[in-house]
Amino acid sequence: MLKSVLITGANAGLGKETAKQLAMRAGVEKIYLGCRNMDKALAAKAELEQQTGRRIYETLQIDVSDLDSVRAAVAALPEPVEGLLMNAGGTGGQKFYETNTDGVTQIFAVNLLGHTVLTNELLKAGKLTKTAVYAGSEAARGVPEMGMKRPDLTSSSVDEFAGIASGSVYASVKDATVPYGPIKYMAALWMSAMARDYPQIRFVTMSPGATTGTEGFETLSWLRKHVMKSMMKVMLMIGKVHKLEVGAQRFVDGLLSETYQSGGFYASQKGLTGLLGEQSEIFADLANVQYQNNAKQAIERFV
Numbered sequence: 001m002l003k004s005v006l007i008t009g010a011n012a013g014l015g016k017e018t019a020k021q022l023a024m025r026a027g028v029e030k031i032y033l034g035c036r037n038m039d040k041a042l043a044a045k046a047e048l049e050q051q052t053g054r055r056i057y058e059t060l061q062i063d064v065s066d067l068d069s070v071r072a073a074v075a076a077l078p079e080p081v082e083g084l085l086m087n088a089g090g091t092g093g094q095k096f097y098e099t100n101t102d103g104v105t106q107i108f109a110v111n112l113l114g115h116t117v118l119t120n121e122l123l124k125a126g127k128l129t130k131t132a133v134y135a136g137s138e139a140a141r142g143v144p145e146m147g148m149k150r151p152d153l154t155s156s157s158v159d160e161f162a163g164i165a166s167g168s169v170y171a172s173v174k175d176a177t178v179p180y181g182p183i184k185y186m187a188a189l190w191m192s193a194m195a196r197d198y199p200q201i202r203f204v205t206m207s208p209g210a211t212t213g214t215e216g217f218e219t220l221s222w223l224r225k226h227v228m229k230s231m232m233k234v235m236l237m238i239g240k241v242h243k244l245e246v247g248a249q250r251f252v253d254g255l256l257s258e259t260y261q262s263g264g265f266y267a268s269q270k271g272l273t274g275l276l277g278e279q280s281e282i283f284a285d286l287a288n289v290q291y292q293n294n295a296k297q298a299i300e301r302f303v
């Protein structure tokens, strides 16, 4: 049971649906909607209150790709939260490959760097007390069904992970789905390292699975967006992907159920939907403690 939860990227897609489902759970008394755009945040709050009949939502301005904004959000959070859902993310916009002032690509900033600073700052301030869930992806162990290869690292060294963060590994790549998998892989490794460093907090990486009805493909190039959307429609018809409610349910379970152990990475056992399984059974590198520490150390170079 969690009394209070902060969700990043809560105004759309899986974040908003998770905020809705959590309100139906006994004991949940406060949900902070972490959003970068306050108009969208207020619209989501009004919609969620109307749908759930519960006035438990507060907005919190946070742009996870801007570390000043992340630190300001932690300072502005009026009380500790028991749960954190690191959900904001995706493909990083049309210019996902551009580096920001922290020296990381936009896609890395939104999926990972900001969340690492958010978690560390919350912990430092005593404002995260029980559970942290990260929105992982099956892309972290490769998804042949979607044409995504398993992350193909040569050494999994600190330098190689830093190259993923800065984008130097993908200098000529203009397809966001290429760095997306390795970044989600690094995120899962970082979460496992955090689980060892903070045994009092449950750190769970949970993939929502391939989920339709989100805005996840909106910032891809026109062609890629239409290819992905058409593929998702066909895959929904043949049961290879699932609806928004199912994806969000995985996040709710990751937050509330102790079945999901600290340091674990849970995603589809096969493909992109269906039963959940520990992903290190599919991709053993995820359980490599040295790789976990290397990923964490590489991230720290940019803070």
Ligand SMILES: NC(=O)c1ccc[n+]([C@@H]2O[C@H](COP(=O)([O-])OP(=O)(O)OC[C@H]3O[C@@H](n4cnc5c(N)ncnc54)[C@H](OP(=O)(O)O)[C@@H]3O)[C@@H](O)[C@H]2O)c1
Pocket (backbone or CB within 6 Å): 008, 009, 010, 011, 012, 013, 014, 015, 034, 035, 036, 037, 040, 062, 063, 064, 065, 066, 086, 087, 088, 089, 090, 091, 110, 135, 136, 137, 138, 207, 208, 209, 210, 211, 212, 214, 215, 216, 217
């Ligand atoms: N959908 C899937 O099939 C799938 C599968 C595996 C993993 N995931 C992961 O699940 C998470 C949610 O995906 P989704 O499909 O629900 O995406 P979505 O519909 O595109 O929603 C993304 C949310 O994140 C917010 N966001 C984006 N950049 C942000 C930033 N810099 N700071 C704060 N908020 C930001 C967006 O806000 P704006 O409205 O302001 O843009 C939006 O509220 C992502 O981490 C994604 O990688 C999704």
